[in-house]
Amino acid sequence: MISEIIQNRRSVYPDSYSKELITKNEINQILESANWAPTHKRTEPWRFKVFHTEEARQNLSEFLGRAYAKSVSQVSDFKQKKMEQKALQSGCVIAICMQRDPQERIPEWEEVAATAMAVQNMWLTAYDLHIGAYWSSPGLIKFFHEYVPLNEGEKCLGFFYMGKMHGEVPQGNRNSSIEEKTRWF
Ligand SMILES: Cc1cc2nc3c(=O)[nH]c(=O)nc-3n(C[C@H](O)[C@H](O)[C@H](O)COP(=O)(O)O)c2cc1C
Numbered sequence: 001m002i003s004e005i006i007q008n009r010r011s012v013y014p015d016s017y018s019k020e021l022i023t024k025n026e027i028n029q030i031l032e033s034a035n036w037a038p039t040h041k042r043t044e045p046w047r048f049k050v051f052h053t054e055e056a057r058q059n060l061s062e063f064l065g066r067a068y069a070k071s072v073s074q075v076s077d078f079k080q081k082k083m084e085q086k087a088l089q090s091g092c093v094i095a096i097c098m099q100r101d102p103q104e105r106i107p108e109w110e111e112v113a114a115t116a117m118a119v120q121n122m123w124l125t126a127y128d129l130h131i132g133a134y135w136s137s138p139g140l141i142k143f144f145h146e147y148v149p150l151n152e153g154e155k156c157l158g159f160f161y162m163g164k165m166h167g168e169v170p171q172g173n174r175n176s177s178i179e180e181k182t183r184w185f
Pocket residue numbers: 009010011012134135136137138158172173
């Protein structure tokens with residue numbers, strides 16, 4: 001049931017991923033799901049940069065460490081190490097990017113929303129494949145273009161960390177019920 005998959009999907013963090021590899025086929029399934037998100041004026045604004053091989057993740061890890069240090073006024077060695085570790089603990093990291101419509105035919109928020117819907121498709125597909133994942137949006141993403149050149153109007157919105165799950169999916173919780181967030185007329 002789709003509602004069970006939706007409710008059981010969780011943010012699963014890199015320190016709880018197993019060492020089991022994620023295959024290219026699994027990554028392609030996850031990316032294919034992204035491409036079926038809805039999109040106003042069919043701008044299909046989601047763009048992805050995939051860091052799968054150990055070498056790619058090692059290089060990304062080094063960049064993340066450097067970018068973290070640049071993004072804060074006081075560097076914490078602990079936080080810098082943690083930031084570096086995440087790409088190494090993951091089976092794959094995907095940078096989530098959004099390409100603004102060059103003609104700006106729709107407001108930017110709609111393209112951010114469409115990209116977020118693409119990420120939700122990825123997240124649900126990953127869960128279905130027993131792959132834990134989470135969307136990370138640290139301040140350092142503003143430096144991502146220094147590492148991977150982005151097109152004009154393309155922005156990095158965060159990183160999608162993924163790793164094979166071992167054990168149970170964490171328990172979910174919500175601060176308030178849907179009734180409290182809904183008014184019926
Ligand atoms: C746009 C977006 C950005 C997020 N950024 C972060 C982040 O930077 N760090 C983090 O720990 N979690 C981040 N999360 C994950 C949320 O913390 C998580 O979704 C929330 O705690 C609810 O938990 P659940 O996903 O397991 O239901 C982000 C989620 C979204 C949708």
